[in-house]
Amino acid sequence: MRSIELLDGDQIETDLDQQGYAIVKGLIGTEDCVNLAQIYDQDDPFRSRILMARHGFGQGEYKYFSYPLPDLVSDLRTGLYRPLANTANRWNAAMNMEQRFPETHAEYLKLCHAAGQTKPTPLLLQYGVGDYNCLHQDVYGELLFPLQVACLLSKPAEDFTGGELVLTEQRPRMQSRAEVVPLEQGDAVIFPVRNRPKQGTRGTYRVNMRHGVSKIRSGQRHTLGIIFHDAQ
Numbered sequence: 560m561r562s563i564e565l566l567d568g569d570q571i572e573t574d575l576d577q578q579g580y581a582i583v584k585g586l587i588g589t590e591d592c593v594n595l596a597q598i599y600d601q602d603d604p605f606r607s608r609i610l611m612a613r614h615g616f617g618q619g620e621y622k623y624f625s626y627p628l629p630d631l632v633s634d635l636r637t638g639l640y641r642p643l644a645n646t647a648n649r650w651n652a653a654m655n656m657e658q659r660f661p662e663t664h665a666e667y668l669k670l671c672h673a674a675g676q677t678k679p680t681p682l683l684l685q686y687g688v689g690d691y692n693c694l695h696q697d698v699y700g701e702l703l704f705p706l707q708v709a710c711l712l713s714k715p716a717e718d719f720t721g722g723e724l725v726l727t728e729q730r731p732r733m734q735s736r737a738e739v740v741p742l743e744q745g746d747a748v749i750f751p752v753r754n755r756p757k758q759g760t761r762g763t764y765r766v767n768m769r770h771g772v773s774k775i776r777s778g779q780r781h782t783l784g785i786i787f788h789d790a791q
């Protein structure tokens with residue numbers, strides 16, 4: 560894993576403000592990517608398994624980790640929280656949203672748990688040929704940290720083709736816009752869970768965001784999802 564201390568927090572903040580998402584190249588090393596993807600077949604590290612077709616979420620499956628999270632996942636979650644909390648606070652202020660976020664993830668989790676959001680939300684996703692993930696928002700209760708992270712564990716073109724991460728943004732009373740996020744193995748993208756502020760001619764407005772994955776055309780694709788709020 561790349562040391563979180565070496566991340567360019569200013570660049571991430573600028574990218575988030577200007578384009579609504581930020582790519583972190585090589586956040587997870589190849590060996591860790593392969594190892595994490597392999598954990599998918601185990602039962603022990605997880606609290607539940609979701610077959611997406613059953614819920615109308617798409618096709619494919621995912622598993623939520625149970626506590627305690629694997630070290631790598633836990634380190635990423637706590638390490639990434641700190642630089643993102645600043646942006647999260649600024650964004651919520653700009654969007655007139657009430658929630659604010661403490662400096663450390665440990666403090667934030669205490670708030671989640673006190674509010675009844677106690678279940679861990681980091682997850683591993685697995686897609687095979689023909690699978691896809693419908694556009695959605697990862698909201699799990701009242702408390703919502705406005706940014707989340709997805710890391711691509713598989714190698715595009717080699718392990719799979721198709722399966723591109725798509726972000727859409729819907730501006731008030733306007734048509735939606737889609738963006739495909741180019742990721743290599745080990746890259747991560749930081750993106751909004753539900754809303755982001757955008758500067759318009761008449762002030763700041765809220766843009767509604769969704770994310771999903773286009774159809775996998777061949778092979779198998781694994782991702783690690785890191786969401787900072789816990790679930791009800």
Ligand SMILES: O=C(O)CCC(=O)C(=O)O
Pocket residue numbers: 684692697708709724770771772782783784785
């Ligand atoms: O598989 C992906 O790239 C996106 C997964 C996802 O929906 C998430 O991490 O919340």
Ligand SMILES: [Fe+2]
Pocket residue numbers: 695696697770784
């Ligand atoms: Fe998601």
